Amino acid sequence: MVFNVLTIFPDMFEGILRNSILKRAIEKELIKVNLVNIRDYSKDKHKKTDDYPYGGGYGMVMMVQPIYDAINAVKSFKNTPVFYMGPKGKKFDQKKAIELSKYDEIIILCGHYEGIDERVYSLIDEEISMGDFILTGGEIAAMAVIDSVSRLIHGVLPQDESFIDESFYCGLLEYPQYTRPEIFNGMEVPKVLLSGNHAEITKWRRQKSLETTLKLRPDLLDRKYLSEQDIEYLKKLGYSDI
Known part of the structure; x- marks a missing residue:
């Protein structure tokens, strides 16, 4: 299974991917985690991915253009579903983990700051929340999803009974x-x-x-x-x- 993770902080994933079960699953080629730096798709000379919100208000908003181009680049004509880790989505649970484990490939978008430009939602299939609490960004939530879903993929755990x-x-x-x-x-x-x-x-x-x-x-x-x-x-x- 392929997890395409769109983030502005790809280094945050290094620890979890280099240890324990996920490391072994990657080495066995049971899963692949493709870290995509959204900054690489920014057309700003300083590689900015955020800006002040129209109408005023606190904080910054992730810009539509870098995310839009990053998603389209990863999709590359494939109908890969896009899941956004955000606070307005349905709460992630084991049922959702089982559902996601049936895909061959998914895209996980990590939000940050005050969220994403509303126009990005035109490319998002579903928003997923970890619960009614605040995180610095979607990276921690994405790690939890990857870990949870990977455990359900045949061969990742020593025995399937381990997760059952x-x-x-x-x-x-x-x-x-x-x-x-x-x-x-x-x-x-x-x-x-x-x-x-x-x-x-x-x-x-x-x-x-x-x-x-x-x-x-x-x-x-x-x-x-x-x-x-x-x-x-x-x-x-x-x-x-x-």
């Missing part, structure tokens, strides 16, 4: 995890995890996922993700809104 068990993939928060030592400061690993009984371990993990989700994020509990056994267990826990 993670929080949010199946609509629930992940179950508790333990590793050595078996006992630490009097706190023991649950006996079922040491039993070798995989059926019981699977059952325990599912129930713990349900308990954790009910306690921390009951808004995630959706009947379409739940089995009849799940519903019965939630009722035993005192949850009836299902």
Whole structure:
């Protein structure tokens, strides 16, 4: 999968792309991250990409021309979807990550300052937000999208089951995890995890996922993700809104 990232700060991505899972995925050619410097498309002799807003007001606005030309250059006659990391978009979640992972190639536009010239939206397919908080720019949000989507691409993780068990993939928060030592400061690993009984371990993990989700994020509990056994267990826990 190809991620084309349009940004005025490409160096911000160097750390995440040179480490851990993404580094290995790039080396295996499972993903490609094409960093496009929007400044390279500026027609200003000083390579400016921002200017004062018409009508006055605080801050600067990213200019239409450099972004417009950068997007068109990357598209190069391909119908590559453009996603803008901005505050007015729908919140990014695991469902959206799965949706994006189905593409062979996408363009991610990183906003900055007070945003982009409204005319850029004529080339944008969808705006995506990380949540109701303020970031310096879209680069941090773009990194999160790349990392999240890459994990869903076959071969990036050692086993596909690695992401299937993670929080949010199946609509629930992940179950508790333990590793050595078996006992630490009097706190023991649950006996079922040491039993070798995989059926019981699977059952325990599912129930713990349900308990954790009910306690921390009951808004995630959706009947379409739940089995009849799940519903019965939630009722035993005192949850009836299902």
